[in-house]
Amino acid sequence: MPSDADMTEAHLLVVDRDPRSLATLVDHFRSEPGVTFHTAGDPDTAWAILQDQAEHFDLMILDCLMPQGGGLDLARRIRASQRLAGIPVVLQTPAPPTAEQMRSGAAAGAYHYLTMPAQHDAVLSIVHAALAKSSFRNALRRQLRRQxxxxxxxxxxxxxxxxxxxxxxxxxxxxxxxxxxxxxxxxxxxxxxxxxxxxxxxxxxxxxxxxxxxxxxxxxxxxxxxxxxxxxxxxxxxxxxxxxxxxxxxxxxxxxxxxxxxxxxxxxxxxxxxxxxxxxxxxxxxxxxxxxxxxxxxxxxxxxxxx
Known part of the structure; x- marks a missing residue:
């Protein structure tokens, strides 16, 4: 069983079409020692970053309202990938999601939400919770594969x-x-x-x-x-x-x-x-x-x- 997820070693991918929103999210992590991150302004750029075998991401924050359903489509592609499926996805929205939107997000493999603008503590608590849950579940998946x-x-x-x-x-x-x-x-x-x-x-x-x-x-x-x-x-x-x-x-x-x-x-x-x-x-x-x-x-x- 892993210990509490270490935010000081987290490597994040933040994907948002709005440069101002992207900058706001990134600012929340600049004061966290050891956190590293990549950013992308669209799903295609994010997917290309994810294909780099040298990169390992612990969490993704993803704008779910990108054009033509691009945010959820990217989440589905991640979930379908054996190599990437363990990355927890936090969906970022401008307003609290509806129950139907939450069901769609869950079906795509996204279980956490951030409504922007969000307070610093709210962002960190969601990220910590998502990292802890994914660390636990990924350890169980590895054990399941072995047995x-x-x-x-x-x-x-x-x-x-x-x-x-x-x-x-x-x-x-x-x-x-x-x-x-x-x-x-x-x-x-x-x-x-x-x-x-x-x-x-x-x-x-x-x-x-x-x-x-x-x-x-x-x-x-x-x-x-x-x-x-x-x-x-x-x-x-x-x-x-x-x-x-x-x-x-x-x-x-x-x-x-x-x-x-x-x-x-x-x-x-x-x-x-x-x-x-x-x-x-x-x-x-x-x-x-x-x-x-x-x-x-x-x-x-x-x-x-x-x-």
Whole structure:
């Protein structure tokens, strides 16, 4: 499991058709030691920069309103590229996106938004959150590729985990037993991590947003995991394969939450550094998802291909 993403070593690609907006974004990073960046004014220039094998980018901020849908088209091309698919894309907009725009962005592989002009702290918190999420997911993808095919025949099993590291390891194992392991990995890891951080460790929405700004989410989760009161807490996952579906049941020991508010992509939270994981998992990974009781039990299903 990677540590908190290091902003001091981040290499960014900032793409914006408006030179003034581009300059404003770049100014937010000039005061951050060690950050390096390229800029581009159109998708074709950005794509050409991305083709340079000598360059490695940790994150892209992309104007989604470039002519002829160029911003989203570029995001789709990045997602379709095996070499580039791990780059997190932050879509920059002049106004908060609608729910439909958020769904289109998510389908193109963009999960974070910046509404410009944005305050310095807002820009940094989004960038930190996107870097941390992508670092975690890319590590899981690499692990999934290394273990591909080892656990495809799982039918019924139960596991319990306690830490972020264990959540990642279990997510990669269970994803291999699903029809589309890459898609399943996204949602399973999201639900397991939620069970650890929000459920068992009591991390609130507001606290996670602040941790994104301070770039210390993982270190705080690790600290709470080591507290004596939390050592015995577990997140439990049960897996069941049936002809018509795979069912995952993930239970934590927390107090639950108002889960109905998080099943859909909500424009009111579009530019927050967190708060979209469940909706994205529902959209990208599962056939259905609902919660039981107070919200500390998630039940997700995956239908076989063709169902």
């Amino acid at each position: 591909s095919g080892k656990h495809r025949e799982l039918d019924t099993c139960e596991f319990s985990i306690r830490t972020l590291e264990e959540a990642g390891e279990l997510a990669t194992l269970i994803a291999q037993a699903c029809p589309n392991p890459d898609a399943a990995l996204f949602g399973i890891s999201e639900l397991l991590v939620n069970g650890v951080e929000h459920g068992n460790l009591g991390l609130s929405y507001e606290e996670k947003s602040q941790l994104a700004l301070d770039n210390c989410w993982k270190s705080e989760v690790d600290r709470r995991s080591a507290l004596p009161d939390n050592l015995g807490k577990r997140v439990r996952l049960s897996f069941r394969r049936e002809p018509e579906r795979i069912t995952l049941r993930i239970a934590d020991e927390g107090r639950g939450f108002a889960w109905r508010d998080y099943l859909e992509l909500d424009p009111r939270r579009a530019c927050d550094p967190n708060g979209r994981g469940i909706a994205l998992a529902r959209m990208l990974s599962f056939s259905s998802i609902h919660y039981e009781g107070c919200g500390n039990v998630a039940v997700a299903t995956i239908a076989p291909p063709g169902n």
